[in-house]
Amino acid sequence: MTTIFRGNIVHTPRLGELKTIPRGYLVLEDGVIDGLYDHLPHRYDGVPVEDWGDRLIMQSFADMHVHAPQYAMEAIGMDLPLLEWLQTYAFPTEARYADTEFARRTYRRLAQELISWGTTRVAMFSSLHTDATLILMEELEKAGICGYVGKVNMDRNGGENLQETTEESLRETVRWLDSCHFAHIHPIITPRFTPSCTDELMRGLGKLGRERGLYVQSHLSENLSEMEWVRQLHPDCRRYWETYQKFGMWRSHTIMAHCVHSDVREQEAIRDANVLVAHCAASNVNLCSGTAPVREMLDRGLWVALGSDVAGGDHLSMARNIEHAIRASKIRRIESNWHTPFLTVAEGLYLGTTAGHRYFGAGNGFAKGDKLHAIVVDDSALPEGVRELTVRERAERLVYQMRQEFITAVYSDSRRVR
Amino acid sequence: MTTIFRGNIVHTPRLGELKTIPRGYLVLEDGVIDGLYDHLPHRYDGVPVEDWGDRLIMQSFADMHVHAPQYAMEAIGMDLPLLEWLQTYAFPTEARYADTEFARRTYRRLAQELISWGTTRVAMFSSLHTDATLILMEELEKAGICGYVGKVNMDRNGGENLQETTEESLRETVRWLDSCHFAHIHPIITPRFTPSCTDELMRGLGKLGRERGLYVQSHLSENLSEMEWVRQLHPDCRRYWETYQKFGMWRSHTIMAHCVHSDVREQEAIRDANVLVAHCAASNVNLCSGTAPVREMLDRGLWVALGSDVAGGDHLSMARNIEHAIRASKIRRIESNWHTPFLTVAEGLYLGTTAGHRYFGAGNGFAKGDKLHAIVVDDSALPEGVRELTVRERAERLVYQMRQEFITAVYSDSRRVR
Numbered sequence: 152m153t154t155i156f157r158g159n160i161v162h163t164p165r166l167g168e169l170k171t172i173p174r175g176y177l178v179l180e181d182g183v184i185d186g187l188y189d190h191l192p193h194r195y196d197g198v199p200v201e202d203w204g205d206r207l208i209m210q211s212f213a214d215m216h217v218h219a220p221q222y223a224m225e226a227i228g229m230d231l232p233l234l235e236w237l238q239t240y241a242f243p244t245e246a247r248y249a250d251t252e253f254a255r256r257t258y259r260r261l262a263q264e265l266i267s268w269g270t271t272r273v274a275m276f277s278s279l280h281t282d283a284t285l286i287l288m289e290e291l292e293k294a295g296i297c298g299y300v301g302k303v304n305m306d307r308n309g310g311e312n313l314q315e316t317t318e319e320s321l322r323e324t325v326r327w328l329d330s331c332h333f334a335h336i337h338p339i340i341t342p343r344f345t346p347s348c349t350d351e352l353m354r355g356l357g358k359l360g361r362e363r364g365l366y367v368q369s370h371l372s373e374n375l376s377e378m379e380w381v382r383q384l385h386p387d388c389r390r391y392w393e394t395y396q397k398f399g400m401w402r403s404h405t406i407m408a409h410c411v412h413s414d415v416r417e418q419e420a421i422r423d424a425n426v427l428v429a430h431c432a433a434s435n436v437n438l439c440s441g442t443a444p445v446r447e448m449l450d451r452g453l454w455v456a457l458g459s460d461v462a463g464g465d466h467l468s469m470a471r472n473i474e475h476a477i478r479a480s481k482i483r484r485i486e487s488n489w490h491t492p493f494l495t496v497a498e499g500l501y502l503g504t505t506a507g508h509r510y511f512g513a514g515n516g517f518a519k520g521d522k523l524h525a526i527v528v529d530d531s532a533l534p535e536g537v538r539e540l541t542v543r544e545r546a547e548r549l550v551y552q553m554r555q556e557f558i559t560a561v562y563s564d565s566r567r568v569r
Numbered sequence: 570m571t572t573i574f575r576g577n578i579v580h581t582p583r584l585g586e587l588k589t590i591p592r593g594y595l596v597l598e599d600g601v602i603d604g605l606y607d608h609l610p611h612r613y614d615g616v617p618v619e620d621w622g623d624r625l626i627m628q629s630f631a632d633m634h635v636h637a638p639q640y641a642m643e644a645i646g647m648d649l650p651l652l653e654w655l656q657t658y659a660f661p662t663e664a665r666y667a668d669t670e671f672a673r674r675t676y677r678r679l680a681q682e683l684i685s686w687g688t689t690r691v692a693m694f695s696s697l698h699t700d701a702t703l704i705l706m707e708e709l710e711k712a713g714i715c716g717y718v719g720k721v722n723m724d725r726n727g728g729e730n731l732q733e734t735t736e737e738s739l740r741e742t743v744r745w746l747d748s749c750h751f752a753h754i755h756p757i758i759t760p761r762f763t764p765s766c767t768d769e770l771m772r773g774l775g776k777l778g779r780e781r782g783l784y785v786q787s788h789l790s791e792n793l794s795e796m797e798w799v800r801q802l803h804p805d806c807r808r809y810w811e812t813y814q815k816f817g818m819w820r821s822h823t824i825m826a827h828c829v830h831s832d833v834r835e836q837e838a839i840r841d842a843n844v845l846v847a848h849c850a851a852s853n854v855n856l857c858s859g860t861a862p863v864r865e866m867l868d869r870g871l872w873v874a875l876g877s878d879v880a881g882g883d884h885l886s887m888a889r890n891i892e893h894a895i896r897a898s899k900i901r902r903i904e905s906n907w908h909t910p911f912l913t914v915a916e917g918l919y920l921g922t923t924a925g926h927r928y929f930g931a932g933n934g935f936a937k938g939d940k941l942h943a944i945v946v947d948d949s950a951l952p953e954g955v956r957e958l959t960v961r962e963r964a965e966r967l968v969y970q971m972r973q974e975f976i977t978a979v980y981s982d983s984r985r986v987r
Contacts, residue, residue, distance in 0.1 A: 223955050226969035227962050229895070230913050247955040260952055436896045439911065441903055465892075465969040474883075477647070478854045482900055485859050493857065495648045534678055537641050537665040544645050551644035551883040555972070 154179040155195060158203035158527065159542040160187060162210050163505050164516035166449065169497035171542040176200070177208060177517060177525075182565040184521045203527050206559060207545060210500075210516065211271040211524040212469030213507025216368075216408040216429035216458025219287050219300070220245045220254075220278045222261045226465040233374045233438045233463070241462070242310030245278040245303075249312070254283035255290070261467075262294035267555050268468045269526035271563035272511055273298035274368055274406050274429070274458075276341055279305055279315055281327045288336040295561075295568025297511065297524075301341025301368055302327045306352045321355045328363060335564060339406075344370040345381050345394040357399035367400040368429075372417065373409035374440045390417050401426065404510065408458055409434075410448070411441040421453050427510055428455045430502070432475040434463030442479045445502075446491050456506035470553035473499040477550070496547040527560040528553075572597040573613060576621035576945065577960040578605060580628050581923050582934035584867065587915035589960040594618070595626060595935060595943075600983040602939050621945050624977060625963060628918075628934065629689040629942040630887035631925025634786075634826040634847035634876025637705050637718070638663045638672075638696045640679045644883040651792045651856045651881070659880065660728030663696040663721075667730070672701035673708070679885075680712035685973050686886045687944035689981035690929055691716035692786055692824050692847065692876075694759055697723055697733055699745045706754045713979075713986025715929065715942075719759025719786055720745045724770045739773045746781060753982060757824075762788035763799045763812040775816035785818040790835060791827035792858040808835050819844065822928065826876055827852075828866070829859040839871050845928060846873045848920070850893040852881030860897045863920075864909050874924035888971035891921040895968070914965040945978035946971075 156179075160172040176188040178195065191200070221241055228240040248254045265273065273291070277284035277300055284302040291300065302324060306317045315323065324340075331338045340360040342348040348356070360367055372378055372391050385394045392413075395401045403425040410421065410428045421428060430443055448455050458464070459472050466472065480494040494502070505516055513521050530545055533552055540548075549557070561569035574597075578590040594606040596613065609618070639659055646658040666672045683691065691709070695702035695718055702720040709718065720742060724735045733741065742758075749756045758778040760766040766774070778785055790796055790809050803812045810831070813819045821843040828839065828846045839846060848861055866873050876882070877890050884890070898912040912920070923934055931939050948963055951970055958966075967975070979987040 223952050225952060226966040227954075227958070229965065229969070230911075244955050253955070257952060264952075436899050436903075439899050439902050439907065442900070478896075481854050481857050482860070484857050485854075486904065489857065493648075534641050534643060534675060534682075536645075537662050537671070540645070547647065548644040551647070556974075 152181050153195065153198050155191070155198055155200045156203060156208060157200050158206050158208040159545070160208045160517070161542060161546040162516035163497060163501035166501045167495060167498050169500060169543060169546065170516065171546065173542050179523060179565060182522065184517055184519055184523060186519060187517055205531070207528040207530065207542065207549070209526050209528055209546065210504035210508070211269050211526050211561060211563065212503050213272040213456060213510070214265070214270045214459050214467070214469055215274045215406060215427065215456045215507045215510065216431055217273060217461050218276045219258060219261055220248050221462035223247070223257050225462045227462070229437050229465065233440060234376055236438060236463070238310060242313045246310065246312040248278045248280045248283040251282050251286060254280070254286045258287045258290040262290045262296060264467055265296055266294050266561055266569050267558065269558050269561055270467065270469055271296060271524045271561065271568070272508060274339065274510070275300045276368070277302055279303045279313065279320070281323045284327055285330055288331065288333050292333045292336045295563045295566055297335040297564055299337050299339035299366060299368070301339045303341050303343050304352060304356060305343045305347035306349050308346050317349055317352045317355070320352055321359070324356070324359060338365060340365050340367045340400070342369050342400070345391065346377070346384060353398040353400070361399055366404045366406070368406040369395060369408070371407035371410050372412045374438070375412060378412060390414070392417050392420050408460065409440065409443065411435050411443040418448055418451055418453060422451060425454065428453055429458035430455050430476060431458040431460035431464055432479040433465060433472055434460035435479065436475070437465060438463050442482050444483065445476065445480055445494065446483060454506070455502060456510065457503045468553060469503045470550050473503040473550050476502060496550055499550060500546070523562045523565045525562045526558050528557050529559045530557055532557070570599050571613065571616050573609070573616055573618045574621060574626060575618050576624050576626040577963070578626045578935070579960060579964045580934035581915060581919040582936070584919045585913060585916050587918060587961060587964065588934065589964070591960050597941060597983060600940065602935055602937055602941060604937060605935055623949070625946040625948065625960065625967070627944050627946055627964065628922035628926070629687050629944050629979060629981065630921050631690040631874060631928070632683070632688045632877050632885070632887055633692045633824060633845065633874040633925045633928065634849055635691060635879050635885070636694045637676060637679055638666050639880030641665070641675050643880045647855050647883065651858060652794055654856060654881070656728060660731045664728065664730040666696040666698045666701040669700050669704060672698070672704045676705045676708040680708045680714060682885055683714055684712050684979055684987050685976065687976050687979055688885065688887055689714060689942045689979065689986070690926060692757065692928070693718045694786070695720055697721045697731065697738070699741045702745055703748055706749065706751050710751045710754045713981045713984055715753040715982055717755050717757035717784060717786070719757045721759050721761050722770060722774060723761045723765035724767050726764050735767055735770045735773070738770055739777070742774070742777060756783060758783050758785045758818070760787050760818070763809065764795070764802060771816040771818070775818050779817055784822045784824070786824040787813060787826070789825035789828050790830045792856070793830060796830060808832070810835050810838050826878065827858065827861065829853050829861045836866055836869055836871060840869060843872065846871055847876035848873050848894060849876045849878035849882055850897040851883055851890055852878035853897065854893070855883060856881050860900050862901065863894065863898055863912065864901060872924070873920060874928065875921045886971060887921045888968050891917040891968050894920060914968055917968060918964070941980045941983040943980045944976050946975050947977050948975055950975070
């Protein structure tokens, strides 16, 4: 079974490498990518071509850190710092998901909006509610999204109606894991962050994760007050990351969101364990957390991808979040007296696509043997250039100018989902 | 002649003051605002009400610094610093406007896009071409936009096909001024920036401006290399602003874009002359110029409004540019060890609306006696909150989440233009 797409192909096989094939061909054999071509080889003569004309065929986006329940408060309460913002907005919002009807409505809308912005892979926090978490997974699955979702664990320092006992938290986690039967959406162990979880809970979660072979996601070194709090809670740990390591959760494919204030030693620990940094530039500025040293982390060999962090982040569009990552790196450049190179648009695109897709076992860019995760983009509503724009320039412009209505088609796991 | 609008009214009469009237009334008498009301007074019994239901009636935006010809290269070439970017992208693009057919097409589209984002007042740079400048003014007028447009003057350091002789520049400026007969679009004297204009040209422009009672717009202290260049060109001037003062162009309502690196003395000179600072936060980060000290300028009593600075800025939407101004101020907060207060959403909205409208003689917010500059916004496509959102929260969210299709109606100078 052969499928052939034609269009202006854009992908980022490596950091800083943006490849384009103007009016090129992308061939799928039995639902996996077989090759990319300037000119279609003769062996495909007679096979029908799905021609997207002058549209761009780009990689879809991967959002490696997003809080599903906070979608209901997206872009609200942007005038508070992290810990106050959690108490005033985030925790009361999450408490609302005890209501499964509300969860169903909101999560259906969230899944549709993710697809409409071309995000096909996610690593997502739910709330502590087992039933709402299963509903979230079901709605993502139905919308055609692939990824990892975690029932959040928190047995201390929660808000009103947003805390479990240690025993409940572990029991509900087991009930949740036993109920996960989805083709494309998988469970991931999700202690909210160290201040939310007692040692006993962390120990139980670490054990559960290892027994069932599950990945882990959490938060790390987002904000200076939070880090001070963690030091008080764990005087035995010299650095924040050790509070995860202690309980067996510091290992390959653990996702740590933020890492804004991770020092060299913490960065090395991240690299050595093959932990993924989910960089959330919009959120880090919104909550005045800081600007993460992404260039430094990349130079040091860390694995960095991007997260929208809705609703510390204000927008699900990963194009916008790529833009924010580029801007954050330009701020670091200015602050370093113009010594540190910023992220180019090509590098930003890599972080928002390939770097995240690799978490799911994908190769570099549109790689042979991969399932197709792609968007088809019609940018004809954007202004005419003074000369014909290159495909590369058009792709760069879309980082800043993407609109929902430009995204004509979305492919996830080789299925057309929009 | 009485017109009555009903809807959720939002405006920012003063810096930091965001006023809302849920399901309130806005009354126009003979095309000027007569009052805002919670409940409609009895004297209006029987007058038909244009009811916008649950939509928001907000102030339209004012874009106080934008380069019309660069619209054709919006969001392209974001990987270069200012002076290289000018030579590689901006100047070759502007040279293209010798072609009046191209100018007509592009400027028509620009005018439509401005209105579609709810921008009704502008201060705009054209290119050096007189005919294209007149076409730009005509297209803005037709679209219903109000504002100031300047034929750019540059008799040194231009690019290929983008430089005039001093004599040409002055002669063409007079020809242009003599041809300006528009109801809502007025000319403004526009030396590109000090490095582009010889003393003789500056002297001539200063004189022309005074004789004809015209305002002036230009650039100031955007970037450290530019400032060094100006020091070399004008060893007699201690600070950049003096290069404008010297030629009689430093006076009330002169618009100076950027002012990123203006020191205390330059800031005081801006304040004392009632010069308007057009803060262009997106552009300043895109081109790695720096982050302007907006809080400091506001505390010191300077008049600051916002500019998109397309195409150093990447987007015409002033909602996005307000967001960028807020983010820039949060960066300044982080850099000051969390001492400097950031711009709240309410303050950002003030800068993007009232602060700019005041340039045109408008009062505070929807003020009695003013012509109506307003947008009607339908935010029903945004997610349901966990409780009913206040009108204030909905307005705040729109700074981050505005989409073109939300803007149902636009009023400019009391005319419905969309």
